[in-house]
Amino acid sequence: MWVLLRSGYPLRILLPLRGAWMGRRGLPRSLTPGPPRRRYRKEALPALEAPVLPVTTTEIRQYLRARGIPFQDGHSCLRAPSPFVGASKLKDQTGAATSFSLFIDKTTGRFLCMTTLAEGSWEDFQASVEGQGDGAKEGVLLSEAPEAEDSEEVRRIWDRAIPLWELPEPEEAQLARMMFGLTKVTDDTLKRFSVRYLRPARRLVFPWFSPGGLGLRGLKLLGAETQGGGVQYVETTIPRPGAYHNLFGLPLISRRDVEVVLTSRELDSLALSQSTGLPTLALPRGTACLPPALLPYLEQFRRVVLWLGNDLRSWEAAKLFARKLNPKRCSLVRPGDQQPSPLEALNQGLNLSRILRTALPAWHKSIVSFRQLREEVLGELSNVEQAAGVRWSRFPDLNRLLKGHRKGELTVFTGPTGSGKTTFISEYALDLCTQGVNTLWGSFEISNVRLARVMLTQFAVGRLEEQLDKYDEWADRFEDLPLYFMTFHGQQSIRTVIDTMQHAVYVYDICHVVIDNLQFMMGHEQLSTDRIAAQDYIVGAFRKFATDSSCHVTLVIHPRKEDDDKELQTASIFGSAKASQEADNVLILQDRKLVTGPGKRYLQVSKNRFDGDVGVFPLEFNKSSLTFSIPPKSKARLKKIKDDNGLVAKKPSSGKKGAMPQISDTCSNQARNPNQPDFSKPSR
């Protein structure tokens, strides 16, 4: 897990959260057996509190021009001669392709020198340029020492793994092929991609070679387990996922290749390469993210086809990644019965080249006709469950009402002061994050350490103070969640916050931003009319961000002062009606007793733009785990329906659509007792 470090302005500095509080387990973020990956840094790191100004593509260009540095415009990067390549080496190189070996990310300014593998921030680059004639004087090229522990492990596993066709027992080889769906993948294909098999663990082993084939930098191990008639794949990477930046298949790409097919699994790339002969690369973390660090390796391609899988999530990911890669050069293979994942297509005897020809351009004009939309509409209709978004595993009632958590929406959340808003929203976001929703937190009121402590307690569903020996175990698991924190504290300008969010979407493929709370962006306006106007502006900015970035924003807003004996309503949200109008969902944490029940808090869904279902359900706070999701078993659940003017008791209902709870292993005691009254949906 990483922290976005604030420095007054958007952030291009990243630190592992471990440094701040995770502590002891020192697994490496970057592993470099083989030639070390070099990271360029200034002699003194910038002080964390010093402002780091945001950079734009225009500024990067202006800077390069002003310094007389020639550059070429690429798809996601600018290319320039590398100051990190020795002069003699440069002289030997004639073509621009080799001498322009520095790739500068147009959005972040980060650079990578393909020749030396030096990398760093835009400030690092400027420092090296300004320190010239001898660029290395101003700074130090740091060879990141390979973590001995990991390199040894990589080497040990790799040496013990053997090619599938060298397995002594034909039955074992046959079984392994069947488990991984590789019965139609030839030995030759496995050989070309250097895939091995680790017998004792029954894992396929995919290597990560340094560019240029100079050494082994890491591994991915893939296990296959049968589950309910299907196969469940389990992945382990060394180094751990955050530092595993392997584009599997890269050593097979030639400089002259101008087209590539990106897949989300190594197995898919094997199938594609074998049946189409086209260059193909597998993304290191599937549909979860496309780290910008990989973009320089994809610059050479004039056409990129994304064929990421056969579900709506893969389709959404493909659209997001295409934005980063430059949609004008991207085409997307749409999931469908006749267009499953590449490996399945191979196994079903489908023609993969023909499927690739059906790929749709990612570039959309501003005005489209229904003809261009009809396939998307069909996709949504035939995948209603997936279109409803990611379902909570701890809050079945939220699934019942909201149906799921969808990209591009704005959720406004309110509740009385001190009622537990932060605590609840922390668990609500954590639940999604554990299911792979990349999450960015903006906690302006409580420190990240405090927040992380609450979240970790909720994650472990128990008090860690009393079992510190388990701390590392939980912390390690927690650290692998796609969870990031902005380090803002106290008042912030909305521009800075939105810039940071945009940066995080680009760098970490963030799909959910939680802002706690909006009042910290309102400045110090004293007049209430100014405050309301400021709030409207901020809500509008978050709305626009959610839509433009296809990212869900959950915004905590304080309520206006109300009589203590009144329930909060949508109209109780501080400010004008703008917040509730712009919001797709409005959630209210009520801390008054239900009229007929024992619950102390309950959650009210008072607006749901997706399908209109609104209603309430009780929340039982568990003080030791700080969770709301595990109610005491014995208590009767009472029912209410929501009406914006107050709460009205309603009879239990049964057999409602979407009433099935989602049960996870952390909340299996949540399964609803059919004899207990259900909570309602309601009136609209």
Ligand SMILES: Nc1ncnc2c1ncn2[C@@H]1O[C@H](COP(=O)(O)OP(=O)(O)OP(=O)(O)O)[C@@H](O)[C@H]1O
């Ligand atoms: N249902 C609850 N019952 C008792 N204590 C609770 C409950 N929910 C949260 N708490 C505790 O109350 C304290 C305040 O909770 P929290 O910070 O989540 O409230 P909040 O509504 O976000 O506050 P604020 O209005 O100041 O932003 C925390 O110590 C939390 O553990």
